[in-house]
Amino acid sequence: MSENTSEKKPYIPCSEVLELLWAYISGELPPEQAHEFDRHLAVCPSCVAYLDSYRKTIELSHESFEPGNCEPEEELPEELIQAVLAARRQG
Numbered sequence: 075m076s077e078n079t080s081e082k083k084p085y086i087p088c089s090e091v092l093e094l095l096w097a098y099i100s101g102e103l104p105p106e107q108a109h110e111f112d113r114h115l116a117v118c119p120s121c122v123a124y125l126d127s128y129r130k131t132i133e134l135s136h137e138s139f140e141p142g143n144c145e146p147e148e149e150l151p152e153e154l155i156q157a158v159l160a161a162r163r164q165g
């Protein structure tokens with residue numbers, strides 16, 4: 075009984091992570107893909123940061139606007155924005 079040590083798949087690319095981001099957050103990602111997603115996040119701080127910003131944006135959008143509570147949101151890192159744009163062009 076050998077564990078599948080020789081069957082390590084490559085990490086999915088950042089562009090794929092960005093494409094799967096919404097499915098991941100909404101819990102619609104199949105377990106296998108979610109696993110790959112987690113593996114990528116474990117080694118890619120950029121995507122972790124992006125995921126974090128993404129979640130915050132969603133949380134903010136779910137809150138109703140309250141006067142006097144308009145703190146500026148953190149801006150996304152330029153390189154991540156470019157990564158998203160690149161992924162969309164490829165798609």
Ligand SMILES: [Zn+2]
Pocket residue numbers: 087088091114118120121
């Ligand atoms: Zn990444």
